[in-house]
Amino acid sequence: MGVKTFGFDDFEKALNNMINKFPESAKNKLGQIADEVIADTKLNTPVRTGILRRSFIREGAKQEGNVYKVKCGSNILYAPFVEEGHKTGSGGFVKGRHMFKNALTKAEKKMPEKLKGLLDEITRV
Template identity: 30%
Template sequence: MGLEVHGVAELSAALRRLSSVRFDAVCEKNIAQVYERGKSEGGTPVDTGDLKKSLAMVPAGEDSEAGYSMEYAPHVEYGHRTRGGGYVQGQRFLDANVRKQRRIFKKDLVAQIERFG
């Protein structure tokens, strides 16, 4: 289960035209913040701690990624059925983290465009 940044196409295209190095730096910074928020207290649900330990980040410019490698991560995020026929609600921990970061990402893109545009 990972994170991909979509949207803000016009802003990212404008910054990419100005400098792909700056765009890559903004992407890496924001993915690093998603990662750090996930590692912080309350950023990832903890039962055994394995889910939190599985959070990893790959800094690769605009292709940077942060995500969980535990096979059950999507079930904790989105919810799942139980053997008895019940349903466990998803905790939407990654979604909440991404929603917080979205505003910061847009602000960082605008700041870079204004600074170097």
């Protein structure tokens, strides 16, 4: 005479499925968010030649331990000066455009909604 459980095997299977889906789904979601950051950054980048605007890219999202990361940015030498501002030769100062910082701030505000979407995605049977 033993105790019978009903539905536990199904619950365990569903839980394992969610655990297995999470890493790839999290990287995909992070990549989508990074794409939005890059698009918003490009939209707000001042243009003279278009080189800076075209230079913004992101790398693939990856997992390092319990942390998911994605690198975004530009390899153009003068990008930080446009972002943060700089002194001029005559002693003046050109204000930074903060196009990347503003795009990140906007993305951070949307994170709870985006992460809810991730949860919905991995709990879908």
